[in-house]
Amino acid sequence: MTGQPIRILIANVNTTASMTETIRAQAAAYASPGTEVIGLTPAFGAESVEGNFESYLAAVAVMDAVVRYDGPYDAVIQAGYGEHGREGLQELLDVPVVDITEAAAQMAMLVGRSYSVVTTLDRAVPQIEDRLKLAGLLDRCASVRASGLSVLELEKDPDRAVEAIVEQALTAVEGDRAEVICLGCGGMAGLDRRIKEATGVPVVDGVAAAVTLAESLVRLGLTTSKVRTYATPRPKVITGWPITRAGENS
Amino acid sequence: MTGQPIRILIANVNTTASMTETIRAQAAAYASPGTEVIGLTPAFGAESVEGNFESYLAAVAVMDAVVRYDGPYDAVIQAGYGEHGREGLQELLDVPVVDITEAAAQMAMLVGRSYSVVTTLDRAVPQIEDRLKLAGLLDRCASVRASGLSVLELEKDPDRAVEAIVEQALTAVEGDRAEVICLGCGGMAGLDRRIKEATGVPVVDGVAAAVTLAESLVRLGLTTSKVRTYATPRPKVITGWPITRAGENS
Amino acid sequence: MTGQPIRILIANVNTTASMTETIRAQAAAYASPGTEVIGLTPAFGAESVEGNFESYLAAVAVMDAVVRYDGPYDAVIQAGYGEHGREGLQELLDVPVVDITEAAAQMAMLVGRSYSVVTTLDRAVPQIEDRLKLAGLLDRCASVRASGLSVLELEKDPDRAVEAIVEQALTAVEGDRAEVICLGCGGMAGLDRRIKEATGVPVVDGVAAAVTLAESLVRLGLTTSKVRTYATPRPKVITGWPITRAGENS
Amino acid sequence: MTGQPIRILIANVNTTASMTETIRAQAAAYASPGTEVIGLTPAFGAESVEGNFESYLAAVAVMDAVVRYDGPYDAVIQAGYGEHGREGLQELLDVPVVDITEAAAQMAMLVGRSYSVVTTLDRAVPQIEDRLKLAGLLDRCASVRASGLSVLELEKDPDRAVEAIVEQALTAVEGDRAEVICLGCGGMAGLDRRIKEATGVPVVDGVAAAVTLAESLVRLGLTTSKVRTYATPRPKVITGWPITRAGENS
Amino acid sequence: MTGQPIRILIANVNTTASMTETIRAQAAAYASPGTEVIGLTPAFGAESVEGNFESYLAAVAVMDAVVRYDGPYDAVIQAGYGEHGREGLQELLDVPVVDITEAAAQMAMLVGRSYSVVTTLDRAVPQIEDRLKLAGLLDRCASVRASGLSVLELEKDPDRAVEAIVEQALTAVEGDRAEVICLGCGGMAGLDRRIKEATGVPVVDGVAAAVTLAESLVRLGLTTSKVRTYATPRPKVITGWPITRAGENS
Amino acid sequence: MTGQPIRILIANVNTTASMTETIRAQAAAYASPGTEVIGLTPAFGAESVEGNFESYLAAVAVMDAVVRYDGPYDAVIQAGYGEHGREGLQELLDVPVVDITEAAAQMAMLVGRSYSVVTTLDRAVPQIEDRLKLAGLLDRCASVRASGLSVLELEKDPDRAVEAIVEQALTAVEGDRAEVICLGCGGMAGLDRRIKEATGVPVVDGVAAAVTLAESLVRLGLTTSKVRTYATPRPKVITGWPITRAGENS
Numbered sequence A, B, C, D, E, F: 001m002t003g004q005p006i007r008i009l010i011a012n013v014n015t016t017a018s019m020t021e022t023i024r025a026q027a028a029a030y031a032s033p034g035t036e037v038i039g040l041t042p043a044f045g046a047e048s049v050e051g052n053f054e055s056y057l058a059a060v061a062v063m064d065a066v067v068r069y070d071g072p073y074d075a076v077i078q079a080g081y082g083e084h085g086r087e088g089l090q091e092l093l094d095v096p097v098v099d100i101t102e103a104a105a106q107m108a109m110l111v112g113r114s115y116s117v118v119t120t121l122d123r124a125v126p127q128i129e130d131r132l133k134l135a136g137l138l139d140r141c142a143s144v145r146a147s148g149l150s151v152l153e154l155e156k157d158p159d160r161a162v163e164a165i166v167e168q169a170l171t172a173v174e175g176d177r178a179e180v181i182c183l184g185c186g187g188m189a190g191l192d193r194r195i196k197e198a199t200g201v202p203v204v205d206g207v208a209a210a211v212t213l214a215e216s217l218v219r220l221g222l223t224t225s226k227v228r229t230y231a232t233p234r235p236k237v238i239t240g241w242p243i244t245r246a247g248e249n250s
Helices: A017-030 A052-068 A086-092 A100-111 A124-134 A151-156 A158-174 A192-199 A206-220 B017-030 B052-068 B086-092 B100-111 B124-134 B151-156 B158-174 B192-199 B206-220 C017-030 C052-068 C086-092 C100-111 C124-134 C151-156 C158-174 C192-199 C206-220 D017-030 D052-068 D086-092 D100-111 D124-134 D151-156 D158-174 D192-199 D206-220 E017-030 E052-068 E086-092 E100-111 E124-134 E151-156 E158-174 E192-199 E206-220 F017-030 F052-068 F086-092 F100-111 F124-134 F151-156 F158-174 F192-199 F206-220
Strands: A007-011 A036-040 A075-078 A097-099 A115-119 A141-146 A180-184 A203-205 B007-011 B036-040 B075-078 B097-099 B115-119 B141-146 B180-183 B203-205 C007-011 C036-040 C075-078 C097-099 C115-119 C141-146 C180-184 C203-205 D007-011 D036-040 D075-078 D097-099 D115-119 D141-146 D180-183 D203-205 E007-011 E036-040 E075-078 E097-099 E115-119 E141-146 E180-184 E203-205 F007-011 F036-040 F075-078 F097-099 F115-119 F141-146 F180-183 F203-205
Touching: A007 A017, A007 A052, A007 A206, A017 A036, A017 A151, A017 A206, A036 A052, A052 A086, A052 F052, A052 F086, A075 A086, A075 A100, A075 A206, A086 A097, A086 F052, A097 A100, A097 A206, A100 A115, A100 A124, A100 A180, A100 A203, A100 A206, A100 B100, A100 B206, A115 A124, A115 A158, A124 A141, A124 F124, A141 A158, A151 A158, A158 A180, A158 A192, A180 A192, A180 A206, A192 A203, A203 A206, A206 B100, A206 B206, B007 B017, B007 B052, B007 B206, B017 B036, B017 B151, B017 B206, B036 B052, B052 B086, B052 C052, B052 C086, B075 B086, B075 B100, B075 B206, B086 B097, B086 C052, B097 B100, B097 B206, B100 B115, B100 B124, B100 B180, B100 B203, B100 B206, B115 B124, B115 B158, B124 B141, B124 C124, B141 B158, B151 B158, B158 B180, B158 B192, B180 B192, B192 B203, B203 B206, C007 C017, C007 C052, C007 C206, C017 C036, C017 C151, C017 C206, C036 C052, C052 C086, C075 C086, C075 C100, C075 C206, C086 C097, C097 C100, C097 C206, C100 C115, C100 C124, C100 C180, C100 C203, C100 C206, C100 D100, C100 D206, C115 C124, C115 C158, C124 C141, C141 C158, C151 C158, C158 C180, C158 C192, C180 C192, C180 C206, C192 C203, C203 C206, C206 D100, C206 D206, D007 D017, D007 D052, D007 D206, D017 D036, D017 D151, D017 D206, D036 D052, D052 D086, D052 E052, D052 E086, D075 D086, D075 D100, D075 D206, D086 D097, D086 E052, D097 D100, D097 D206, D100 D115, D100 D124, D100 D180, D100 D203, D100 D206, D115 D124, D115 D158, D124 D141, D124 E124, D141 D158, D151 D158, D158 D180, D158 D192, D180 D192, D192 D203, D203 D206, E007 E017, E007 E052, E007 E206, E017 E036, E017 E151, E017 E206, E036 E052, E052 E086, E075 E086, E075 E100, E075 E206, E086 E097, E097 E100, E097 E206, E100 E115, E100 E124, E100 E180, E100 E203, E100 E206, E100 F100, E100 F206, E115 E124, E115 E158, E124 E141, E141 E158, E151 E158, E158 E180, E158 E192, E180 E192, E180 E206, E192 E203, E203 E206, E206 F100, E206 F206, F007 F017, F007 F052, F007 F206, F017 F036, F017 F151, F017 F206, F036 F052, F052 F086, F075 F086, F075 F100, F075 F206, F086 F097, F097 F100, F097 F206, F100 F115, F100 F124, F100 F180, F100 F203, F100 F206, F115 F124, F115 F158, F124 F141, F141 F158, F151 F158, F158 F180, F158 F192, F180 F192, F192 F203, F203 F206
Parallel strands: A007 A036, A007 A075, A075 A097, A115 A141, A115 A180, A180 A203, B007 B036, B007 B075, B075 B097, B115 B141, B115 B180, B180 B203, C007 C036, C007 C075, C075 C097, C115 C141, C115 C180, C180 C203, D007 D036, D007 D075, D075 D097, D115 D141, D115 D180, D180 D203, E007 E036, E007 E075, E075 E097, E115 E141, E115 E180, E180 E203, F007 F036, F007 F075, F075 F097, F115 F141, F115 F180, F180 F203
Antiparallel strands: none
């Protein structure tokens, strides 16, 4: 609607700063001209998030990083695939919050009747299914499949990653009848083109999808509904919050 | 990604040209700078679409209008709320096709846990529910409610429309626990602000939502998956197609 | 209830007149003594319907053919498997309308706990699933499977058709745990006996099922509810309807 | 298909012989010319079945009555609304078995988008819902409502019954958005016309519906699938079966 | 809560008294110190229950045995996997009634995200699925699988039973993604340890689970809700009940 | 199985130590003789948990408190109603983890066909629904209702709490057709008796239910499945964990 530049915070869920930069760059590549994308790295938590314990920790660490960020911004992206925490951010903020898991699924549903997610480890599968179920986006999900590579292995060896992802993607398309593939890990940003070539179906990267949705929400003037589920927290005594105090790590 | 301007066709589902212009203008208002929006009016069908017979006719009339359009375009929006036909367009075209029913629901789900649709007549309710069910977007739909006003009444008397919509929207928020309202008729474009003021919850207009999603898909380089459901029609004898022949009405 | 003969219109969804006659004859073979079955062929559309574009066209072409038919009739059967349009006919008519997709599923559910559909091409599968979902009959559907043969191939080579259908039917019974097979194409009429022999489970032909259900509705005095979803279309300006004008093709 | 007369057993679920006769007559009234309808009354159980204990007893008593019946028959109807037992009969018999709960729902789904059941007592509601859920027919059920009258009260005072049923039926149509009403008790046979007049929507009587479906199955040559769920019981020692011995009551 | 000993009736569903004793002993082994477990054998029905006919008979035979038992008791366990009848007992009694099918599923859901049931014959699978569906416990059920052994074969050859169960359990864990295995037959009591060793996942025996749940309900002072579904049967004429008369078999 | 005493940790989700003691005492009151119950209070977080932000914080604070506890224990209870975190504990521990939300629902399902939860504030409703959905226990949930009282108001004025809960419980029983009421807040422990008296239906307190389930799991020898979803976290660098360091608050 307006010509003013949009500022988007994109929060990595793990503490590996190089990943934050990869994710930020991927978002920036798909952002509109003039949109500024700022990467945030949590001050505590796992170097790579795999499983519920680390994911819950990340949920709090992302909230911690966002509330401590003191610049202006128009939207927040949580760049973890299948991770906890989006609802908490929505309570704390008025600006829109977009989770890459949901962003990818939404875009996939616009270009195919069913989609599959190819993620990292087998243990990530149930979490992603649960997040999609709560998001009301599981109905057209054909399957969530694991490539068997951990987040760090993915980052270290992109060729092996492509191979492992393509294998699962082809099984999803032929066996599970998926028509679109979502890349189920923030760290897969940038692999979409090669996987699309190998499978012949559209491939959605969640970070890229999320940045266009975040911009869309800002342009539409839509902010999080505060009427019930995401109402601002009530005033009360909260001990030890934010977790990271001034002068501490970060 | 690129600096080149995007061209979006937006197809009205009824034959009332003034509505095509309203819808086109609404889309253009939310489009990015440089995006061109072209309105299409079907050459046959109902002056306003209410019910399955008219909607099936519109599905074919929209396909007829789109295949006869000979300029270039990057995406198509079908601007009927709860109408048939999106899957047919997806088979005929490679570029993305966005239905305003689904676009509104997707945006709503990003800013609230549940949404309600407020539409025109009671008879439109089941159709909208069915389209959302097939789209896999019904899970977080709190209700679809009818304002009791027909499409043409809506257009004639916007004040009465706002009043009737607000009444249903408030019932949706308080009784059905909706946290966002979707305006369930292409002809409601432009009423969102007043309804948001009256209800205090985000209000999503499908046309505006669709234009941002269409642009997003183009920027992401995503096109309709051709692997199964939306594969290009097989070559065969088709009699009387397109319906509208050269030199005929339109 | 009464001794008067029943007249049933059965509408083919494609423009191949020989198929209309096959379907009509199949219906007549299962009709009660005294029931008259009249076949209708659409005046426009595909020679064989496979996919959404052709199916939407067929929906309108069937409505066009039915509204132009000027004899008396007591019920209408739409003889396309998984095709669009039944709801439109229900709005236009007071007499009962039976879709063969639903008729087959209902009969199957009376003689087994779960059923599978064996249809033509892979691309038909999602459409059939969607129609069964909207009809509320998907819950006990074990699977929809494609024989890989097109509608016209089926008609040309019944022996090859039987072989391909039996292969999928056996997989459905053993792998998907189906207990009944529905023949998922109007053009499969007459193959039921051979497939039953080969699989050992009941095999339901939709056309045969539909004619008994249409007669049942007439005998029970049941007509389409006009209270909401299938209410008669409201009076309004409709351009170019019916599509086929006097003196034109047909 | 053939001209030979069909013989249908219709089993009352309670021990009140006058009800058996009412049900039998209702079935006969909707049967084709030449079809013979034979009523069966259980030799033990409740005078009217209301609740699970009595319903389980009826399930066994109906099986007991059917296996002791030594004449020929082509199909069996179980004339209890929401009662247990149909699956047991399907194991014991090869001929088709039709439950009036399911028959009514199927017919209702052919003439409206959603249906409600109006039954006797509040305690019958969950049982009917459960039976429809297992039958895969709950998806389009708008509601199951209780008139508050017991089975015996219904039979004694039909005028009061009509009044109480109409009240619930109108609430179902207006509040629950039902488009068809199913009469949820074998003892409501014959009330359909008056309730249709009062509500303006189609009203389905399960007994009438079941007799047309049973005839349809016979004409289509369909018998219960024996491949898994309804396979014939394996040979084994069964003590005290049938329950009713020669020379005993009945 | 109290120091008084709890008395639990555990009803076998078949007439094989040795199985009653096995089941009773298994229950006693997991009962708290001081809890007394009393085994009941039905006076009529199948020597082993496999299928709906035999299961309905068992439902009535178990109710018959329980109402004829004249000692005091605090809870009842129905020890048939996937069998009918629990709701009838709940109407007849005030004390809690626990079905081993549901008890096993509940315990499994506490220690894993999804569970599979390994049962006896293929024909038992649909019944177990149906009972879990009605119990609202099917959502996290990954699969119900048949070992292919009948109830009596299981009892005769425990080694072969373990082997057959382990094979299915491993397929469930690896292929169906189950995280816990439920032993789907009362006669499998005592095999849990060996199957756990072979599969590495928790294995739940329904009888053991049920006895701890029955004790829990008693300690919590919870009894069956009498407000609607499980209300006490209304006073009325019931012929031939109980089935087993004084002086007869049993 | 054994005579050795069981030790159960019960973790309060908020930082109000007096509530920890109330919850611990309630658990101890329902524990078996010899069972020891140890209460844990988080070292950081909200004084009362209401909403997602506070709940995510509590999830991490409970994990933090449990991993820092260095005594032996056999099971852990998380005593927050509808709160996040249970899956994280299940990854970190081998012993069983029981959430009071699920414990209450399971017990309720054993004594009635449907249950309602009465909780504190309206904003807690969606969270409880979501947790029950993920737990696979929502199917038989008739409704989740808010009393309108905050956690602290509940604790301060039990009489007003009972009144507000009874009002919602009666609406649940009569309007939503609930047959059992679950008290949806750890702080409602001890109110069950008065609410049962006022409503006439069984009332389940989650803390009491959880302690019996935790004991049951221990007696059955069941521990959390480590095969996939709740596998132990992989070894990796985790910064700032546990959150609470030696010598800090707590």
